[in-house]
Amino acid sequence: MDAQEEDRVLIDDDADEPFVSNTLGYPVTVADDALPLVQHFLRARGQAFVVLADEHRALAPIAARLSSDPLCMGVRAFKLGEARKRLATVERVHEAMLGLGAGRDTLVLGIGGGVASDLFGFAAATYMRGVPYAHVATSLVAMVDAAVGGKTGVDLRAGKNLVGTFSDPVAVFAHVDALQTLPFRHIREGLAEVVKTAVIEGGDFFEALETLAPHPFWRWPWSSIVTESVRVKMMVVADDREERGMRELLNLGHTFGHALETASGYRITHGVGVALGLRAASMLALRTRRFSQREYLRLLGTIALLGMPLQTSVDPDATFAAMRSDKKRRAGTLRFVLPRAIGDVEYGVQVPDRLVKAVLAQLQRSPDSVG
Ligand SMILES: NC(=O)c1ccc[n+]([C@@H]2O[C@H](COP(=O)([O-])OP(=O)(O)OC[C@H]3O[C@@H](n4cnc5c(N)ncnc54)[C@H](O)[C@@H]3O)[C@@H](O)[C@H]2O)c1
Ligand SMILES: [Zn+2]
Structure with a gap:
């Protein structure tokens, strides 16, 4: 255990154990270093795959490592951001997938934040009428919210998320170590959803946030926080996949x-x-x-x-x-x-x-x- 880990404010003895849950019918995994688990999943699935990544430089080593597998048909990185969460980008992604030789039996592995999971998830759901999709979440928003629940989509000029699908991924991985490079303003974006989830859940979860709130983020046991958030979101979504009632709580x-x-x-x-x-x-x-x-x-x-x-x-x-x-x-x-x-x-x-x-x-x- 290094000094930084010792300094962490512990709220959960199992903080270093990966969390895996099948509540939604597909595995959602939360781990400090999720990459070996992604590689294991890909090997066990034994399916040819393409890697689509947000081109942010912090994510390049992740894309490089996950595309080193022999089953990988190629990797493409795209400049994203909310302004590019548009149908025009989806078309570019589709063309790139075709260029890599992706067919109906190709798995798509997406890497990035919520824009990546919404956009690549939508691209996979619509490519050749739908190919399987797995996501490696690298922002807090993607880990606790966007990548979990099966909603994909893009924006129109008239408003956000006006085009999209409900399509479950085949797997989601929260690669918690990636938060180390995520700027504060993006941590805060995800934190608002974490607080929301903790208010819904109450009990130990909210108390943990109260305890952690005065401490700097680098001391937080992020895998526990992400795990708790994901657990609550999955429970709510499992009861109401298509947002007809209970899922309203998340609003x-x-x-x-x-x-x-x-x-x-x-x-x-x-x-x-x-x-x-x-x-x-x-x-x-x-x-x-x-x-x-x-x-x-x-x-x-x-x-x-x-x-x-x-x-x-x-x-x-x-x-x-x-x-x-x-x-x-x-x-x-x-x-x-x-x-x-x-x-x-x-x-x-x-x-x-x-x-x-x-x-x-x-x-x-x-x-x-x-x-
Ligand atoms: N489908 C859903 O249920 C759902 C739920 C919530 C949010 N969303 C969508 O999620 C999007 C917002 O997600 P977001 O906040 O992750 O935005 P984002 O994907 O744009 O990521 C934020 C920024 O962080 C960068 N980044 C990502 N991971 C990084 C890392 N590990 N280190 C350094 N930089 C990193 C990205 O390049 C980007 O600049 C919105 O479009 C929203 O509509 C969808
Ligand atoms: Zn929200």
Whole structure:
């Protein structure tokens, strides 16, 4: 054990053991170094495969190592990022797959963050009417959210994720060591989803986050955190594959979050929107007497300690208008996912507009406040 490991804040004795679960009917593996497990999976499957990677330089050694297998037909790296999560990129990926000789019986192995899992997963689901797909997740968002659950897709100019499929991968690997090169702002993006998941689950998971929050990220037992998040997401998704009910729980903080993203003209990232949205949802729960002041302060304290924002300069009227038009697009009523307690969250809650507006006003940073 090196000094850095000894210094880790341990919350779980099994932290160094890989986690493997088949809850969704395909193996989801979380390990500090997942690469030997990926290689083992590929060998056991015995199928020719192509590697598609996000071309970020931190990921090149991973792509090189996984493509060294004799069954590998070739590797292609693509410049990604949200702006390239588009059908035009999918076409380039399809052409590259064809160029590598990929056929109906070829496995696609994707490497990268949430953009990679959404885009390569979509490309695999649509190539020759669908070829098997496995993903090696390298960002926190991909590990705890995007790569797990079978949703793939791309953006249109009109909005995010408007084209896509529900297609299960054949395997997902969270390569936790990759987080060492992930910049803080991208850690924070994933952390908002981790906090959301911990509020849904409650108990030891939320307590662990409260304990870890004051410590620097390099001391966190990330494999335990990723494992817990994945476990909860898998349980929720397993009960509701196609998002007809229970999966709504995972949208905690997202009704406010999406509206803030839109109203800010995407100046606010998804993770920041979700962090603000978690606060807003719990303020709404407080105002409707679902949530106690004590629980509210626990959540608020954790969000603040994690360095996530509690207030925003985005205009409350514009945010409310964005919520309204989102509601119209879905031809439904505005319904919220609200906590009754940490570990007890309900969905489909209708709330009077005036309370929503009051919460948005409270969320707005006063002009003379710092930060
Ligand atoms: N399908 C779903 O259920 C689902 C759920 C949540 C999010 N998403 C999607 O995920 C996307 C966001 O994912 P993201 O935040 O991972 O974005 P991303 O894939 O763009 O990754 C963020 C940045 O980190 C880089 N990167 C990735 N791994 C790295 C590493 N190990 N070291 C250094 N840099 C690394 C990437 O090149 C990129 O610049 C969005 O498009 C969102 O819609 C999908
Ligand atoms: Zn989200």
